[in-house]
Amino acid sequence: EVQLVESGGGLVQPGGSLRLSCVASGFTFSTYAMSWFRQAPGKEREGVSCISWGGGSTYYLDSVKGRFTISRDNAKNTLTMQLNSLKTEDPAMYYCAKSPSVYCSDSWRLPSSYDPNSWGQGTQVTVSS
Numbered sequence: 350e351v352q353l354v355e356s357g358g359g360l361v362q363p364g365g366s367l368r369l370s371c372v373a374s375g376f377t378f379s380t381y382a383m384s385w386f387r388q389a390p391g392k393e394r395e396g397v398s399c400i401s402w403g404g405g406s407t408y409y410l411d412s413v414k415g416r417f418t419i420s421r422d423n424a425k426n427t428l429t430m431q432l433n434s435l436k437t438e439d440p441a442m443y444y445c446a447k448s449p450s451v452y453c454s455d456s457w458r459l460p461s462s463y464d465p466n467s468w469g470q471g472t473q474v475t476v477s478s
Contacts, residue, residue: 350375351467353445358472365435365476371428371445371469379403379423382448384457385430387441387474396458397443398430402451410458412438435476442471 357369369385382401388394398419399408407419418431428445447467448457456462 351447351464353447353467353469355443355445355469355472358443358474360475360477361435362478363435363437363476367432367435367474369430369432369443369445369472369474373426373428373445373447376447378421378426380451382451382453382457383421383428384446384448384453384463385419385428386444386446386460387439388444388471389441392441394444394460396460399448399453399457400428401453406453408453408457432474435474437476440474440476442473444471445469 352374353371355371357367359367361367380402382399384399385397386394387397397410397413400419400421404421416434421428446463
């Protein structure tokens, strides 16, 4: 059974930073690409970033490029994302998700590309002064 547990969310001021983590279990973490998604109230869930199985390829939503950094530690079954220069448009519930393949597919940003059982419960990011 796939289990993904996110942590690291919180309340920060605009311009602040957070480091999100996702601990995985129930599958061979090192053989799957992994993604971060976010969903704000009243909005659709959107793909924020994806990282290939070994970390050699990464992809980002345009609006977070240069501010967010995705990484992974396969020895610790952990996915992380560093969020810097947070803006008022970044608040959302952030989710990690297990990709169905070793690489980030062309459709990595689409929630429908992921198995419904391959999501964590999310961690809340709030940006407010």
